[in-house]
Amino acid sequence: MSNRPFQGLVVQMHDTIHAAIGVVDETATIIACSDPSRVGTTNEFVSMDMNESGDLFIRDGYTYKPFGVRTTPDYAVFVEGTDENAAKYADILAIAMSSIKQYYDEKYDRNNFIKNVVLDNVLPGDIVVKERELHFNAEISRVVFLIRIVSANDISAYDVIQNLFPDKSKDFVFNITETDIVLVKEIKPIVESKDLEKLARSIADTLSSEFYTRVNVGIGTSVVGVKDLARSFKEAQTALEVGKVFDTDKVIVSYDNLGIARLIYHLPTTLCETFLHEVFKRGSIESLDHETLFTIQRFFENNLNVSETSRKLFVHRNTLVYRLEKIKKLTGLDLREFDHAIVFKIALMVKKYLSSSPVKF
DSSP: OOSHHHHHHHHHHHHHHOSOEEEEETTOBEEEESSGGGTTOBOHHHHHHHHHOSSOEEETTEEEEEEOSSSSOSEEEEEEOOSHHHHHHHHHHHHHHHHHHHHHHHHHOHHHHHHHHHTTOSOHHHHHHHHHHTTOOTTOEEEEEEEEEEEOOSSOHHHHHHHHSOOTTTOEEEESSSSEEEEEEEEOSSOOHHHHHHHHHHHHHHHHHHHOOEEEEEEOOOEESSTTHHHHHHHHHHHHHHHHHHOTTOSEEEGGGOTHHHHHHTSOHHHHHHHHHHHSOTTTGGGOOHHHHHHHHHHHHTTTOHHHHHHHHTSOHHHHHHHHHHHHHHHSOOTTSHHHHHHHHHHHHHHHHHHHOOOOO
């Protein structure tokens, strides 16, 4: 945030306290002071004291009181003197500075505003007002990427992604959990899904190849303005969850390309169970061994083409026909018939969905 609100309050409080007072940031650099000539100077020992304790401490004749919302303090106020009055003034100053920082963040911090919109923490009516107040262009298109860390080392994936998208007036990066990072990216009005997937792939590849961090990326649909970013975020969440169920090998999953998997994911489990019971004889789908299921998968991948599938499986055509007949006998479905193949494909996906017990949002 800007240092101006801190400096303004320091000047006002100095008239009452009649002692040198000010504010230092997390690096112990003075960013506001009753003596303007000291602004910009640093005391590295103060930085060490701030990190060790969030409570009052004394250094070089000054009383310090850290404040902020993070694990390590964002700032600390200081008051000249080491007596009880200096400690009281420091406590009062810390409360006042913390309040003004919170007010400033809520009123002017664009990243904080976007985060609250994405997490659906802002009323629809307030979004329009804030959007105007913070000078967001209502005609700009944006999309939400949800980057989920699968495995990592000591490198901060959040910092890496921030460095990849340094323009904080256009792109917004923030954490929502220890493993989930959100990127709200400004995009061109007309952008294809493959271009968004290419960008997501570059993020995943950079983290993997340079920082040994594996991630999965869910992509929502593009929206115009700010108010629908929460929807794009929920879509990115859904993309990751559906991908985890149906496309376990995929690193990049776009909501636009989920197809029928998205429909199945939103079906009630009772309806799915009823469907399976109607399609299959009791226990028939469980009787299909691994080799048979692999054959079915390859048959679907080759567009129900018997000759092409047998060639890819390195088996005689008659061997494949025998397997398909066996499946027909067990399930009552002939995969060589398009309608039967569709029913079987959907049934396998439904069974996979029921077996996964996915988390719903």
